[in-house]
Amino acid sequence: MAIDKRVASAQAAMEGVRDGAVVFVSGFGGAGFANVLIRALRDHGAKELTLVVNSATHRLSLTHELIANGQVRKVIASAGRGREPGLSVFEQLLKDGKIEFECVPQGTFAERIRAGGAGIPAFYTPVAYGTDLAKGKETRTINGRDCVLEHAISGDLALLRADIADRFGNLVFRHAQVNFGPAMATAARLAVAEVRATQDEPIAPERVQLSGVFIDRVVAVGA
Amino acid sequence: MAIDKRVASAQAAMEGVRDGAVVFVSGFGGAGFANVLIRALRDHGAKELTLVVNSATHRLSLTHELIANGQVRKVIASAGRGREPGLSVFEQLLKDGKIEFECVPQGTFAERIRAGGAGIPAFYTPVAYGTDLAKGKETRTINGRDCVLEHAISGDLALLRADIADRFGNLVFRHAQVNFGPAMATAARLAVAEVRATQDEPIAPERVQLSGVFIDRVVAVGA
Amino acid sequence: MPGLNRNEMAWRAAQDIADGTVVNLGIGIPVLASDHLPAGRDVFFQSENGVIGVGPAAALDEADSDLVDAGSRTVTLRSGATIVDSTASFAMIRGGHIDVTVLGAFEVASNGDFANWDSRIPDKGPLVGGAMDLAVGARAVWAIMEHNTRAGAPRLLERCALPLTAVRCVRRVFTDIAVVDITAAGFVVRELLADVSVDQLRARTGAPFSLAPDFKPLLVPPLPA
Amino acid sequence: MPGLNRNEMAWRAAQDIADGTVVNLGIGIPVLASDHLPAGRDVFFQSENGVIGVGPAAALDEADSDLVDAGSRTVTLRSGATIVDSTASFAMIRGGHIDVTVLGAFEVASNGDFANWDSRIPDKGPLVGGAMDLAVGARAVWAIMEHNTRAGAPRLLERCALPLTAVRCVRRVFTDIAVVDITAAGFVVRELLADVSVDQLRARTGAPFSLAPDFKPLLVPPLPA
Numbered sequence: 001m002a003i004d005k006r007v008a009s010a011q012a013a014m015e016g017v018r019d020g021a022v023v024f025v026s027g028f029g030g031a032g033f034a035n036v037l038i039r040a041l042r043d044h045g046a047k048e049l050t051l052v053v054n055s056a057t058h059r060l061s062l063t064h065e066l067i068a069n070g071q072v073r074k075v076i077a078s079a080g081r082g083r084e085p086g087l088s089v090f091e092q093l094l095k096d097g098k099i100e101f102e103c104v105p106q107g108t109f110a111e112r113i114r115a116g117g118a119g120i121p122a123f124y125t126p127v128a129y130g131t132d133l134a135k136g137k138e139t140r141t142i143n144g145r146d147c148v149l150e151h152a153i154s155g156d157l158a159l160l161r162a163d164i165a166d167r168f169g170n171l172v173f174r175h176a177q178v179n180f181g182p183a184m185a186t187a188a189r190l191a192v193a194e195v196r197a198t199q200d201e202p203i204a205p206e207r208v209q210l211s212g213v214f215i216d217r218v219v220a221v222g223a
Numbered sequence: 224m225a226i227d228k229r230v231a232s233a234q235a236a237m238e239g240v241r242d243g244a245v246v247f248v249s250g251f252g253g254a255g256f257a258n259v260l261i262r263a264l265r266d267h268g269a270k271e272l273t274l275v276v277n278s279a280t281h282r283l284s285l286t287h288e289l290i291a292n293g294q295v296r297k298v299i300a301s302a303g304r305g306r307e308p309g310l311s312v313f314e315q316l317l318k319d320g321k322i323e324f325e326c327v328p329q330g331t332f333a334e335r336i337r338a339g340g341a342g343i344p345a346f347y348t349p350v351a352y353g354t355d356l357a358k359g360k361e362t363r364t365i366n367g368r369d370c371v372l373e374h375a376i377s378g379d380l381a382l383l384r385a386d387i388a389d390r391f392g393n394l395v396f397r398h399a400q401v402n403f404g405p406a407m408a409t410a411a412r413l414a415v416a417e418v419r420a421t422q423d424e425p426i427a428p429e430r431v432q433l434s435g436v437f438i439d440r441v442v443a444v445g446a
Numbered sequence: 447m448p449g450l451n452r453n454e455m456a457w458r459a460a461q462d463i464a465d466g467t468v469v470n471l472g473i474g475i476p477v478l479a480s481d482h483l484p485a486g487r488d489v490f491f492q493s494e495n496g497v498i499g500v501g502p503a504a505a506l507d508e509a510d511s512d513l514v515d516a517g518s519r520t521v522t523l524r525s526g527a528t529i530v531d532s533t534a535s536f537a538m539i540r541g542g543h544i545d546v547t548v549l550g551a552f553e554v555a556s557n558g559d560f561a562n563w564d565s566r567i568p569d570k571g572p573l574v575g576g577a578m579d580l581a582v583g584a585r586a587v588w589a590i591m592e593h594n595t596r597a598g599a600p601r602l603l604e605r606c607a608l609p610l611t612a613v614r615c616v617r618r619v620f621t622d623i624a625v626v627d628i629t630a631a632g633f634v635v636r637e638l639l640a641d642v643s644v645d646q647l648r649a650r651t652g653a654p655f656s657l658a659p660d661f662k663p664l665l666v667p668p669l670p671a
Numbered sequence: 672m673p674g675l676n677r678n679e680m681a682w683r684a685a686q687d688i689a690d691g692t693v694v695n696l697g698i699g700i701p702v703l704a705s706d707h708l709p710a711g712r713d714v715f716f717q718s719e720n721g722v723i724g725v726g727p728a729a730a731l732d733e734a735d736s737d738l739v740d741a742g743s744r745t746v747t748l749r750s751g752a753t754i755v756d757s758t759a760s761f762a763m764i765r766g767g768h769i770d771v772t773v774l775g776a777f778e779v780a781s782n783g784d785f786a787n788w789d790s791r792i793p794d795k796g797p798l799v800g801g802a803m804d805l806a807v808g809a810r811a812v813w814a815i816m817e818h819n820t821r822a823g824a825p826r827l828l829e830r831c832a833l834p835l836t837a838v839r840c841v842r843r844v845f846t847d848i849a850v851v852d853i854t855a856a857g858f859v860v861r862e863l864l865a866d867v868s869v870d871q872l873r874a875r876t877g878a879p880f881s882l883a884p885d886f887k888p889l890l891v892p893p894l895p896a
Contacts, residue, residue: 003490029720029742031737078801107801111758111765114537118334119542122347122365124343124345131803131836166526167526174737176722176737176738180756182756186541202525205499214538224690224691251514253511254511301574305571311571328577329576330540331536333532337533342764343765350583353612353613355564355609356578391751393753398513401529401531405531434753436693436717436763437768
């Protein structure tokens with residue numbers, strides 16, 4: 001049967017997502033937030049989620065809706081601070097001890113996710129050595145560099161935003177949309193992309209930025 | 224001064240290469256062998272080299288000329304066997320104990336080079352666990368998987384073949400030419416690419432496969 | 447007693463490749479399986495040099511030395527293909543994104559250990575290539591090999607004698623006379639050529655085996671060798 | 672006694688960015704340095720969200736929310752730019768391919784330790800972003816900060832009080848009154864505003880320092896704040 005990963009709606013793309021899922025959400029600085037899928041996950045209602053997202057509370061991402069809706073148990077991110085002067089919903093929950101937070105340096109965050117998708121269970125990195133974020137972590141000096149042992153992050157669901165998908169799930173991103181998308185797709189059991197447009201014709205091999213091998217479902221959501 | 228990484232000849236591209244250098248040579252299965260640069264390195268004459276190349280003796284690569292010329296002390300590769308029925312020059316030297324050889328699974332080979340370029344001093348991988356290629360290596364069970372500790376490979380020089388370079392050193396590869404090129408360029412202090420053609424105009428951002436940040440010199444050698 | 451030839455072994459393996467999967471085929475007999483997929487199965491063949499979606503071998507006048515597979519064959523691309531670098535290709539392999547890899551083998555043990563990289567050819571250099579990565583990374587590892595060596599020794603063993611490629615990973619073996627699964631209880635023979643008796647199979651196999659509940663004849667259409 | 676304003680501090684840092692380098696500028700004052708490069712210096716500004724070759728900020732009518740830098744500013748691309756994913760961007764950073772990173776800071780210690788991520792704002796959540804990666808990965812780390820807190824406390828210290836971003840990595844600090852190198856012997860003041868005396872500097876600095884052999888006045892053209 002000819003491969004076709006297109007699904008009819010963002011809701012349909014959430015089928016099978018369960019309570020307790022580890023969910024990757026791509027996006028950085030306004031580029032690549034999968035806000036249609038995030039809202040579909042909110043409507044789907046899965047609870048006790050662990051969100052793996054660069055920023056717990058970026059103003060241009062709808063991640064905060066999942067948090068405000070009580071669906072999130074824990075956030076793994078490099079940023080947990082809102083720009084607004086007061087407390088974001090996330091920060092209030094954190095202050096009240098009602099949500100867990102793991103703060104990870106952004107590059108280690110990206111590399112741990114890549115490791116999850118690349119079958120590397122753990123790696124040593126000099127980043128964070130000697131800081132509070134390395135507390136409790138194993139350390140080792142390799143070739144004179146002090147390093148911290150970091151473990152892969154794998155998950156159940158990845159939500160990505162891209163520009164175009166073909167029926168094979170091959171993706172092309174616009175500019176800086178790409179950010180965490182490829183790594184997250186590889187690390188998740190179910191990878192879903194919302195795109196501006198889908199097409200029957202295959203994307204030219206040299207234009208594909210993420211192979212459809214890593215993508216399970218795509219949904220066209222317009223610009 | 225406007226950045227321009229083009230040099231006039233393959234010989235000029237070898238300037239500064241020293242005896243004892245660790246040299247990456249890209250190429251796989253006939254695609255992406257930097258044969259013009261390999262010959263320039265032979266003519267340059269640097270000795271006591273460690274070659275990091277997928278195949279020590281591929282029939283379509285001129286790597287064997289460096290070996291036959293007595294410039295190579297050690298080879299790190301996933302393949303050290305020629306297709307010819309008898310012994311290749313490399314295999315003869317190996318048999319005679321006149322060259323060192325480190326045999327590495329191809330994926331671990333690629334990942335160790337990437338690690339060298341990505342500032343990851345070491346990583347755990349399940350590959351090769353329980354085999355002769357893991358002998359003497361530290362092992363650890365992570366999340367129930369038996370793993371081997373592997374170390375990054377960094378080097379002095381990388382020789383790549385690509386299709387087009389712009390003056391910034393940005394590269395586009397043809398088809399399967401890409402193979403080990405990007406990882407090797409990132410892991411080497413001096414990265415040189417031979418290309419079919421160079422151009423003044425920048426390659427379009429979405430067509431660049433390897434950023435010129437990683438490339439030091441490019442030389443046009445024709446098809 | 448002639449068994450299946452190379453194409454017939456590859457054909458049999460191809461029948462078990464599920465629709466919509468991502469498959470890596472090793473050099474030698476395994477790569478022939480791509481010619482024998484049942485109609486209507488849409489499969490991506492991944493080659494470890496980075497080609498995702500290997501198509502048929504290139505015609506002589508279309509051969510492009512920049513478009514090769516892991517066996518250095520000049521190939522074409524299927525619809526929807528793309529090409530990545532070696533790091534990304536092996537990340538895909540090691541990360542469990544290949545549904546099945548079909549590999550040639552010298553020996554397979556009843557605990558799933560197998561040996562396919564170092565046959566101890568005198569003098570020739572070692573060659574491991576991507577075999578260890580594939581064996582550890584793919585979700586399922588199948589082996590294709592002659593049931594016996596040219597000298598008649600069994601290749602299905604209690605323990606491998608040759609240097610291992612990986613431990614406890616092979617799930618199914620296609621030989622020239624049988625299809626054998628590897629389970630927690632050891633070898634389980636699923637199919638056997640009709641003109642080979644179970645006693646003959648026992649004589650040619652180096653470890654105990656049981657017969658599958660749905661044990662049946664190994665049926666393959668005759669194919670040119 | 673007014674010191675340099677934000678643009679003037681950024682200008683001074685920009686003078687030290689060498690031709691042909693790859694530079695990452697942190698959020699805040701550092702990113703202003705890109706406006707003040709001396710003529711004729713061809714530099715690639717890398718932004719950790721994957722933009723290699725950030726150009727000037729986008730004009731309002733050209734702003735594209737898919738083309739942003741690490742500070743969420745809508746930007747343009749310079750000639751020769753490309754964009755990579757976050758994994759590749761931080762591989763570039765961690766792997767030593769950034770010649771210089773210029774970062775904002777709260778505190779810098781005379782052994783090169785510095786603190787710039789956790790100012791212990793009551794209640795606000797933590798935010799580390801890419802600071803630790805840049806501090807460890809870039810070949811040279813420079814900090815830009817006011818010489819003193821609003822309350823007048825020194826930010827150049829024997830030991831940081833705030834949570835560290837990285838250990839032993841800062842090489843140079845640009846403050847509103849001085850340019851200070853960090854050497855094996857501790858702080859070395861290279862430049863000082865003409866209307867600040869060395870004694871005044873000592874009073875405003877929380878650790879011993881020496882003067883560079885070529886110690887000179889810190890001269891910056893007046894710029895709008």
